[in-house]
Each structure stands twice: as C-alpha cells, then as structure tokens.
Amino acid sequence: MADVKLTLNLHQPTADPDVAERVADAAKRKKAAEETPAEAVERISAMSLTERERNAVEAVKIALTRETGSPSSAIRLRSGGGQVTKADVVAAGERILADTQRRERADRVAETLRTKPDNFHTLTRDSELPAFVERLREECRRQMREWPDRWAKLGVKSMTANDFEGTGVDTYIDVSIGYSVWLPLLNEGYYIPYGHVDMRGEPGFEFLDDMSAHKSTDSQLTRSKVLAAISPYLSQPAHGKSFHMGSARYDLHVAIKDGYEIHGCVWDSLDAMRMLNEHEESFGLKPLTAKYGRFFGINGPVYTFEDMFGNRSPAPFSIELVGIYAIKDVLYGWKLSEWQYEQMKNAASADGAGKLLDCYAMIDSKLPETDVFLARSGFVVDLEGLAKLESEFEPLLEQAREDVVTSYDIGPKFVRKMDRMLNAGKITDWIEKQRRRLARNKDATEKQRVIIAECEAAGKTSLKKYTNAVARLAELEAEDISPADEEHAPLFVTEFSITNSNHLAYLIYDHLGIRDRTGQFKRGKKRSTAADVMEAYYEEEEALKPLATVAAYEKLLTTYIQPMLGSAGKSSIIEVDGRVHSEFKSGGTATGRYSSSGYSGRPIDILREFETEELK
Structure with missing residues (x-):
C-alpha cells in the first residue's frame, strides 16, 4: 500500500518552483526542436540588432525565401540541437554575404578584363619605357601649344593626372608597386608595374584564382629603370601634376622613399572638393565620380578599390587587372580635377569676380608639398622639460x-x-x-x-x-x-x-x-x-568647475605629455629618429582649420631585434 501511495504522490502537481522551471525549460526545448529555420529567423529579426547583424539576418531571410528544398550548407543555421540563437543566424548570414561578395567580385574582374579600352596601355617590358617617356613629353609639348595659358594661375605649363599603387597605405613603411598617368590631349593612359608579387598558395591568399592572380612568369618592369624614367618628369615643378590623395599625401611620401621628390603637385582633387562643397557625404574619388561623373562624361558603374580587390594590397593581383583599374583611377582623377578647375574659375563672388580659383591657386595648391615636408621633417621634443611638467601635474591632478x-x-x-x-x-x-x-x-x-x-x-x-x-x-x-x-x-x-x-x-x-x-x-x-x-x-x-580642473590636467598629461614620454603605460609616439611626426590635414576639422594626427604605424619596438650587446 505504501508503494501505491508513493506512486500517486509522484504524479501529483508540485508547487516546487525548481520543478516548475525544469518543466518550463523542457517545454522550451521541445518548442525549439519544432521551430522551422524561417520561424527562427523571424524571431531573431525582432531582436535588437546592429546594422551589421541586421544585414546578415536579412541575407538569411532572402536565402531561405529562395530555397525550394532543404536549406543548403550556406544557410545551415545550427549543426547541433537546441534553439537557434542570434549568433547562429548572424554567422550564417555573414557566410552568405561573403559568398555573394566573392561571386560579384569575380564577375567584376571578368567584365573589367573583357572591356579594356584600346587607349589603356600596360607596359610589361623595360624596352617600352623610352617610347612612354616620349609620349609624356609629347603631351607636355602639345599642352604648351594648345593650352598656352590654361594653367597659368597654378604656375605650371601643363597638367597630368597621376597615381601610385602600393603595398599598403602606411606612408612610412609601404612601397610603391606601380605608377599610372593620364595624358589628356593624347587621350591615353599608362600603367607601369614593377612590384607585383606571386602569392598563390600562400596562407591567407586562397581567394586568388588564375584570372585575378599575378604569376611569377608574368612580365613586369625593373623598379630602378622605371624610377629613372619617371622621376625627371615628376620632380619638374614647371609641369603640373594632379593627385587625389587629400590628407594622406600618400604619393608624395612614396616618391621620397623611392629616392626623389615630386614637385609641381598643384592640384589635389580631394582638397579641391572640400573647397567646393565641405558637406560632401564622402570625399573618396569613386563616390565623387559616381555623384558628379555625369557632368564630365563618366557614366556607368564606378567600382571602388574594395569592389575589385577587397581590403588588401593590389600587389598579388594580375598586372593587367590592376593596370585597367589604375588607369581608370587617373582618368577619373583627371576628369574630376578638370571639372573642379572650371567650377572654381566660374564661381562668382558677391562683387562678381571669381575668387575661388585664386584662393586655391595661392594657398591650397601649395599645401600638399608643404604638408609632406612638415610631416617628414618632424619636431624635436624637450623630453626633460616634459618630464618636469609630468612631475608637477600628477600631484595636481590627484x-x-x-x-x-x-x-x-x-x-x-x-x-x-x-x-x-x-x-x-x-x-x-x-x-x-x-x-x-x-x-x-x-x-x-x-x-x-x-x-x-x-x-x-x-x-x-x-x-x-x-x-x-x-x-x-x-x-x-x-x-x-x-x-x-x-x-x-x-x-x-x-x-x-x-x-x-x-x-x-x-x-x-x-x-x-x-x-x-x-x-x-x-x-x-x-x-x-x-x-x-x-x-x-x-x-x-x-x-x-571641479570637474573642469580634473579634465584640464588629464588632457595635459594623457594627450600631450605621457604619449611623448612613453610613461603611464603608454607607448612613446617619438619615432626612431628622435622626432615626433604628424600627418597634417588642411580640412581636418568641421570649421575648416588645420589639424594633425600622430603617425600610428609600425611600433618602433620592432627595431630591438637588430640590437647587439654593444648597442645595448
């Protein structure tokens, strides 16, 4: 009889909250097991999501809508049991987006190679350099004859659009791998490659295929011979060059690393756009070309660097592919610069006289070379004086x-x-x-x-x-x-x-x-x-006021003193030459004032591996 009573008690409802929670968890797991992928995605989409997460979830939604049978591997939400989580759906969506980007990039590469214009020339042999230099000279001669006074306000006799491709965007470490130029009167562009590398089979470069990859058997030019051919023109101040480099001043830095200086850099289409419209959503060359291209004859799709190569250097990519992209860059740069020049020239002030171009010619056209000179020169810092200030300010801050x-x-x-x-x-x-x-x-x-x-x-x-x-x-x-x-x-x-x-x-x-x-x-x-x-x-x-006093001492110490000294756990911003180097931005603030930011590239600690006992 006691056994029967025990059995009955086990089946009676319990008021124990722990048991109730276990029953609820079991019901939740059962419901999760019965939930379809579409239902799971709808549940996740109702949650609070970042923009990145929202895009990934929407990608899964679209993929599930297109599926006619069981979900493919790309949209498998969960490999094991249990309820599908937000992380599961976001991860699946990001896989879908990555696959889509790869397919779209491959299509763009194929289309770019197929539609290469006849006036785009990629040099592959050193023997082609003399003919190229002659074409460059011919462009300058023609401009002096046909546009004798066109660039007089800028103080130059001719103008071309120029650009360098590099291993990255660090102005002190990365090196150039190719040079491109657009010759407007001759209506032709050139790409001269000399630093592409074969990275097929290397870890992290699995994305390269036969169509997009540079191969060691592909012909390119000798760096020293290219630099010897182009540096006389690029360092000639009487013949103008336009770039789209803005605050980075990348191309001028590159030239200095290659052993010469670019002079006659009188037009920066990024800075010029800031003068024309300081409220642009983006000052990148491609967004500006896509927005204003209809005014200067550029129609159709305008692909960004990321569209073609992703977030990486163009060095491991096909010379032919990079060449087409690079020449389009200088073509866009030229068309944009030319249009900007005319817009400034025709802009009338209140008194009816066009002063915008005068302002750019007298001030802004001089800034690229000036900024690079300042950046590379750097500043000597009185470290002993700063150390005394730190000792003085720290107790005041406390x-x-x-x-x-x-x-x-x-x-x-x-x-x-x-x-x-x-x-x-x-x-x-x-x-x-x-x-x-x-x-x-x-x-x-x-x-x-x-x-x-x-x-x-x-x-x-x-x-x-x-x-x-x-x-x-x-x-x-x-x-x-x-x-x-x-x-x-x-x-x-x-x-x-x-x-x-x-x-x-x-x-x-x-x-x-x-x-x-x-x-x-x-x-x-x-x-x-x-x-x-x-x-x-x-x-x-x-x-x-008490908080303001704290903020003042904190700013002095953390912004100006400790980063210089490398104290309070901070790495010193002083470079190996003993100077502080800044990158200057003429339009770096909302008010249009000059600003500067410290160089934040390679840590100087890397040089310690070259130290010897004697140096220590």
Missing part, C-alpha cells in the same frame, strides 16, 4: 580628483543613491529572485515540518526519514535570507569612479541637475559625457 569628492560630498549616501538609480533593473531582478528563494525556503520548510509531524504522530522518530527531516529543517531555518525589497538589495556599485561615464552622467545630470544639452552636439543622443560636450558645459556651468 588633488583635483580629491577636490571633486569633497566639493560634491561624494560619500556612502551618494554612492548608494547613485547605485539605486543606475542599477534599478538589476535591483528589480534581485528582488524577484529573492522572492522565489524565500518561497522555496518556505515550501521546503513546511514540507519538512509535515514529515516530522507525521513521524512523531506515528511514533516513528527513530526512522532515518525523521532524522533527515529534522536536520534539513534546521538547515532551512538557519538560512539567512534577506527580505525581498530595495532596502535589503545589495550594492552593485560600491564606489564612485570619475572615469566611469555612467557615474559621471549621474553626478552631472542627476545629482547636480545640469540641463542635458547633448542633442545640440550629438543628434539623437542624451546624457553624454564626451569631451566635446563637457568642454561646452565647463564654459557655462560654474558648478562643474
């Missing part, structure tokens, strides 16, 4: 931080109030879990008491069942479970940190009650503690 604590009375009461506000969600979750824990304790306690009472009533206190229930009851009653309310919830934040943006936002907007004006600086944003927003507050809010 004092300023202490003043923040005392000025705003930041103590246990402040921290608790901040924690309650910033972690309201966590506290709500804790209270709910605590309620469940109290309920489980109450149910379990009642269960043990029932067992004890039954055993005592039956005179069976010697049974193991009774002694176990007594022991378990003692454990349950000894559990110290706090009440399920906000007062007893733990602190999730135990101290205030001035470097924590959430803590700082609470201090500014909640504790001090500063009116939130973030929207004036960052559209759609609220409660910002970004440096530009704070700087505006510091000028207007006297209550923020």
